[in-house]
Amino acid sequence: MARIAYDGRDAAAFEASRHLSDHGLAAWRAAVDRHLSPGPCTRLLDLGAGTGMWAGAFTTWYPGMEVIAVDPSAAMRARCSHPNVLAGDAADIPLADAHVDAVWVSTVIHHVPDLAAAAREVRRVLRPGGRVLIRSAFAGRHEAISLFRYFPEAVRVLDTFPSVADVEAAFATVGMATVSFEPVPQVTSPSLRELAAGLRREAHTPLQLITDDDYAAGLARLHRAVEVAEAPVIDALDLLVLR
Numbered sequence: 244m245a246r247i248a249y250d251g252r253d254a255a256a257f258e259a260s261r262h263l264s265d266h267g268l269a270a271w272r273a274a275v276d277r278h279l280s281p282g283p284c285t286r287l288l289d290l291g292a293g294t295g296m297w298a299g300a301f302t303t304w305y306p307g308m309e310v311i312a313v314d315p316s317a318a319m320r321a322r323c324s325h326p327n328v329l330a331g332d333a334a335d336i337p338l339a340d341a342h343v344d345a346v347w348v349s350t351v352i353h354h355v356p357d358l359a360a361a362a363r364e365v366r367r368v369l370r371p372g373g374r375v376l377i378r379s380a381f382a383g384r385h386e387a388i389s390l391f392r393y394f395p396e397a398v399r400v401l402d403t404f405p406s407v408a409d410v411e412a413a414f415a416t417v418g419m420a421t422v423s424f425e426p427v428p429q430v431t432s433p434s435l436r437e438l439a440a441g442l443r444r445e446a447h448t449p450l451q452l453i454t455d456d457d458y459a460a461g462l463a464r465l466h467r468a469v470e471v472a473e474a475p476v477i478d479a480l481d482l483l484v485l486r
């Protein structure tokens with residue numbers, strides 16, 4: 244069970260407001276390039292692929308790569324732009340043993356109820372020596388994510404997410420260890436004004452899980468800040484790579 248419903252409303256909000264521009268994706272491409280050297284027959288699993296932004300990006304970045312998207316939410320799969328999308332979740336991946344060369348897991352790990360079971364299943368579908376790339380906001384790491392400045396009550400929600408150490412411990416049980424951990428600064432929006440105009444509460448787990456009053460107070464803070472901030476909004480999520 245995910246922390247939020249990922250029903251039609253959440254899926255529509257996610258699709259409308261959480262896709263990064265090519266500019267926003269550029270830093271991630273550079274980061275991924277440091278850890279993957281895909282050949283023409285490389286297979287990548289996008290686990291918890293949602294509406295398919297990353298599956299599409301990997302397909303564009305690495306011509307010839309086979310990208311398999313898996314997601315448990317029928318509403319997210321229905322809006323997934325990637326043609327190869329299957330029903331499944333982190334503890335039940337509908338792929339054969341050692342089927343993929345790499346696994347991409349973006350802003351999903353906090354929805355996984357049993358990290359050890361997920362680590363076992365990811366290890367099963369991954370070829371020996373393959374890498375898992377986890378993109379996430381981890382517990383304790385809100386400082387570089389702008390929304391938490393305006394919605395400080397949401398930090399309490401973030402701090403219930405798995406920490407880096409929690410994820411490393413789960414993967415250690417299947418013999419996988421960290422090869423890299425780095426914050427990746429991304430351009431989330433060209434300006435705070437555009438971010439505020441497009442913000443959809445349903446698209447952000449930490450904003451769904453604060454009270455309505457806290458959300459309203461945060462929105463007021465954000466709209467006040469819009470008046471003085473002109474710069475692009477840069478957020479750093481983390482990339483944890485395990486092998």
Ligand SMILES: C[S@@+](CC[C@H](N)C(=O)[O-])C[C@H]1O[C@@H](n2cnc3c(N)ncnc32)[C@H](O)[C@@H]1O
Nearest residue numbers: 245249291292293316319332333349351354355
């Ligand atoms: C925040 S969205 C991220 C979507 C996509 N990875 C992205 O970064 O654009 C989280 C996704 O995780 C999926 N999800 C929830 N629980 C999951 C689980 N146990 N295993 C795999 N995916 C899960 C949801 O259905 C949703 O599509």
